[in-house]
Amino acid sequence: MIGYYMMLLQVKRQQIARLTACRGQLEGKQGEFQANEPKCTEPELTAKTWFGSLADKFDEIRESGIKAPYQDIQGTQFSAAYSAIAAKIAELQAEIASIEAIIAQLRAAEDAKAQS
Structure with a gap:
């Protein structure tokens, strides 16, 4: 039984x-x-490369259609990914603490059984 929990501890x-x-x-x-x-x-x-209303519309597309979503990925979505990873690590650490407590209980029970 302890072997199972030791293996589970290693997996976590x-x-x-x-x-x-x-x-x-x-x-x-x-x-x-x-x-x-x-x-x-x-x-x-620039005035030398491309200018006029089409250039202005193209620039607006770059700002609102490309740069804004790019910044969203860079900020909000990366932050969400970090939060999800941190939450999962905390969950696993709690599971590890629980498994270690179970292992300690099982060892204590084995020691008590061996002494009697």
């Missing part, structure tokens, strides 16, 4: 390790995302 710890690694990779991707944000409005439109 591995899940936490994977989530922690995932969070690290996500932080790297968020950094890349932030570094690439200026590309949403490239190339810059």
